[in-house]
Amino acid sequence: MLLPLLGAAPAPGVAPAADSADSALQAAFATASAEYGVPQSVLLGVAYLQSRWDGHGGAPSVTGGYGPMHLTDARTALADAPHHSAGTEDPRGDSARPALLPTAAPPPAGLPARLSTLPRAAELTGLSPERLRTDPAANVAGGAALLAAAQRELGAPASGDPARWYGAVARFSGADDSATAAVYADDVFEVIRSGQRRVTDSGQRVALAARPALAPDTGQVRALGLRDASADGTECPATVSCEWIPAPYEQFGDGDYGNHDLGGRPRTQRIEYIVVHDTEGRWEGVLDMVQDPTYVSWNYSLRSTDGHIAQHVKAKDVAWHAGNWYINSGSIGLEHEGFLAAPDAWYTEAMYRSSARLVRYLADRYDIPLDRQHILGHDNVPGPTAATVPGMHTDPGPYWDWAHYFALLGRPFKPTAKAGAGMVTILPEYARNRPEFTGCATKGEPCPVHGSSAVRLRTGPGTSYPLVKDVGLRPGGGPSTIDVNDIGSRVSTGQQYAVAGRDGEWTAIWYLGQKAWFHDPADARVAVPAKGKVVSARAGLESVPVYGRAYPEASAYPAGVPAQGVVPLPYALPAGQRYVVGGVVRGAYYYAVSFDAAGHRVVTGKDRYYAIQFGHRVAYVKASDVEVRPSSRR
Incomplete structure (x- = not known):
């Protein structure tokens, strides 16, 4: 018409x-x-x-x-389960305190006019x-x-x-x-x-x-005739709309408290990471959750329709959001309004732009590198222990457009080396890259065809080879799947890996202790050559352990602070394999298990760790176990 x-x-x-x-x-x-x-x-x-x-x-x-x-x-877009109560992940992620598995109130009835x-x-x-x-x-x-x-x-x-x-x-x-x-x-x-x-x-x-x-x-x-939302008290750039809606630091019940910990960052410990989440609930319900002292917290929420930001926890304090206490202690968490119940759904440009402005501001303020080993998705955060790996969250998922996001951050991904380099940056063309997924609405059923940041990995150079396995996700050795929440056999835009081999249109990388292949034809490249530093097992070692947190050695803990175990994940870095380095850190642990912040301590050890891109998630290896070399050296 x-x-x-x-x-x-x-x-x-x-x-x-x-x-x-x-x-x-x-x-x-x-x-x-x-x-x-x-x-x-x-x-x-x-x-x-x-x-x-x-x-x-x-x-x-x-x-x-x-x-x-x-x-x-949005009548049909409401999720059945709130974000942090879905699955088995403990949002606080600190084994020194009982696991926190909160249950939120149901979302409010009715829809605002904007939806x-x-x-x-x-x-x-x-x-x-x-x-x-x-x-x-x-x-x-x-x-x-x-x-x-x-x-x-x-x-x-x-x-x-x-x-x-x-x-x-x-x-x-x-x-x-x-x-x-x-x-x-x-x-x-x-x-x-x-x-x-x-x-x-x-x-x-x-x-x-x-x-x-x-x-x-x-x-x-x-x-x-709209209301005035004051930005007083917020830590936001002037280029966004932002208001202060504080998360409560309150004591309740039998000596319990919530929903975050007071801290002194960055004076007491560095802020190393920004973690990108989606909320699994709509705006009004999410704000109710973060203002509940019995629930959990994050630093900022971002609204989808217009990019509006609410800050809940100051950067100096530690929010409970990522499921790994080491990451929580050194990160800022951003929750983006969205629904994993429909993970094929898309994010608005208004929210992407607002989020990018906030991240640029935070990265500049706290000297956080703008790369995929420091700007993490929740799905890139490692499980702190072997038992927690299967229950870690997978948002924002394969449909978050990391290439566009980093272009808005002013750090677009691009080749940094010549063809044939010993390292690659994953970089599919989002709109053309449409891998099959299942489980978006119904388990086992195909998801709608959709552009994606994800690239699938196989055990050999061809589609007839099975997907690579993740022994942490499936301790019994079960196969990986193409379920939208199964990250065991895929990489994502911006992540970097050492090249393990090439065969025609296929490229192999080192991934979770194994050689993993992805299709990379000349007319539809999904990776570009890169350079950087990589680690490998120190000479004489058959393999080295891989960790989900960089905790200090036992001798570093003062009296009154229980030593936390330095426990490896169910993976190993075998001799002869190489993994891209994201940075070096000293072992650190933030002891904060009581409401009275006077008893909180930051314990820093002598052991150093390298953060590496090990699988879909990041991980840590002890500096004493590995050698560092340029990626160009094979």
Whole structure:
């Protein structure tokens, strides 16, 4: 019903669409612009900030948003289990204290308006919800109708000047506070000023010509009547919207307390890592969880629809989020609104950008390297002991776009060595890389086809070879699977590994103590050459132990602080194999098992460890057990 207007002339600042099948989406923006009186550049800018113009094959986002305009219909997107009570992972991850397996209250009833924009778009356009979900052109029309309605509600004319639409764009964000709405609108207009051009996940060529002189009326946000969310007390960059919603440090029950520990970082111990999570719950319920003293904590939450940030735990203090006390003690945890119940779902550009700004700010403030051995997914955090390995969490999963995320961080992945180097960086093209997964909705059932950061590993150079095994995940030696939560036989974008061999279109790497092969054809490369440092077993040793935490030697513990066992994981690093080094650390343990912080101690030993990329997760080896050499040396 939208096609008769395809001949409409493009507005100033919008690239004209070619008359071909791969320009249908560009034409849909022109059609919707003419139908609803919204400037094309505004439609294109909003859609880019929501989805980068991708349609995702009609699949919903992590908050039930559909299509290029991210029209939300989140009624079916609610997870059955909250994040930290799913599985057997102890979020605190400290064997000096009883395992913490909290149970959260059910999510609140009802949906906020920002998660129900698709039904409203259906009312405005007369199009069916199903069509708005699955037809990109209809979806764009729905977004245009919402913007036009917002403009009318503000009493503003349906102007052809994009500068007059700042308030409507801010309203479209769905934000409930003025700061978030303004940051969202600022981002949209920055997209319009800078211009964008890309090929979408369905092969559509879409372009937005730059309008560098565009200056919108930012004062329009005051007419929205939104609440003021103060950033006072937060540790956030000025380029994001952020508010302080503190996690409680309270004592309760029989001497128990929650839901984090007071500390003195970085004075008392370095902050080495930032851990990326998804929440497994929607925003309102997640905020209820982190404010419950009987639950667990993380440092920041990020909202999907508009990128708004809430800080809960100061960087100096230790949140309970990663399932490994050593990592918790040296990390900051970021929870991104999302659902593992639908792990094929996608994340909005607004949240990616907000998260990247926060991570850049934290990395600069605490001198954290911007690489995949320091910016970790929860699925990259090692189990602290052998018993904990099978229960560790697997978020944000294979559909988090690490390549795009690091491009936003200003550290895009790229070749750093010549072809044939002894080390590689995993770097598939996200949209084209579509490995099969099962278990997204029903165990054993195929997941929807979707771009991915993951690359699968086999025991030999061909698809007839079985997947490599993970003896930590399956102590009995069972086979790996293609289940979306099974990380035993896959690597991810940005991770680096030492090359173990090459055979035609196949490359082998050292992985979990074995040789693992991935398909790397010339016309669809999934890895690029790299250089760095690698470790191997010291001469004379048949193998060396691998650890999930870098704890100090027993003699380092003072009186009154029980020595923690330095217990290896069920893996080994055999002689002749090489693993990429992420850094060197001294053994350290933060003793904090009581509410009274006066008894807390940071124990630092003499033993040094190398952090290495060992499998899908990072791990540690003692410096005394290994030799370090350049990756170019074979």
